[in-house]
Amino acid sequence: MKKLVVLTGAGISAESGIKTFRDADGLWESHDIMEVASFSGFIKNPELVLDFYNKRRKQLFEVQPNLAHDILTQLESYFEVFIITQNIDDLHERSGSTNVIHLHGELLKARNIKDPNSIIEWKNNINLGDVDSKNIQLRPHIVWFGEEVPEMEKAIKIVEQADYLLVVGTSLQVYPAAGLINYVSEDVLVYYIDPKPVEINDLDNPIKIIPLSATKGMKIVSEELKRLK
Template identity: 60%
Template structure:
């Protein structure tokens, strides 16, 4: 079977009711993103940061995968599907996808505040005093601003093996999706699903100006005809 690599971002989960990362004013749920998504913010006010992600974790438990998630999972019947997502939710996994790489971490995991080792499953609140195996304070397993993206090398390896690339819920103007596309082979065709695309279709790119739930189904119909 051909290798289908799917890059996903906030737009694929937005139709499930998951709030996007930040609004036009640079705020995330009323907070400056650097207050709640940086090592410096965690050092200044760890209680605020833990509470912020505890609320995001609680919200995640109230939403369900949407048709885009299920359609991508269903493509495993015809392709070797590898998902590389910028999302920290577990909606791809809940929809049935078996190979999901999270570039920016996972909301339902926690790790040491000293190292990116000692990662554990953690579905409940993280409180001050909750310790990692190395004795440090537990923190969300999220890649914050200023931190390295530890799974990027693996993502590049996956993209290099793609026969087809689908990008949904994230713009070709936004990294890492934009950068990863540079690693596909010259024969690989890319499908971009974006309700307000900043690029146009060409010989190697098909742009579908629709929301994720509509666009993914359209791409699925196109590629299963190959």
């Protein structure tokens, strides 16, 4: 089976009711990004940061995968599908996708504040005083600004092997994730679904831009991909 590599961002989860990463004013849920998405912000005000992600986690249990997630799952019958997501939700997995890489971490996991590899499953609130088996304070398993993206090398290798590349619901503005498209082979067809697509000037690949929402765009692209397989 040919390899379909999919890069997804906040736009695919937005239709399930999860807010996109930044509001128009550059804030995230009325917070300065660095207050709630950096280790320095955590050290400065751990209660604020933990509460912020506790609310995001609670919201996650109130939403469901949408049609765009479901179509990606269905495409596994036609392609070897690899999803590389910037999202920290589990909607791809809940929909049934089997190969998902989370570049920016996962909301339903935690790790201690000293060891980025001390990852454990965690579906409850994280509060000050919650520790792991080594008695070290827990934090959300989220890649904050200034931290390494541990799955990046794995993601690059997958993109390099793509027969088709599909970009859904991402502004292609957040690095290093946005740079992944530059690793695709030059002859690979690239689909880009976003209601407000940005210009992609540094690729020589054939690109099909679908300026629609994730659900509407996936309906179109899915049918075309099935014909190409």
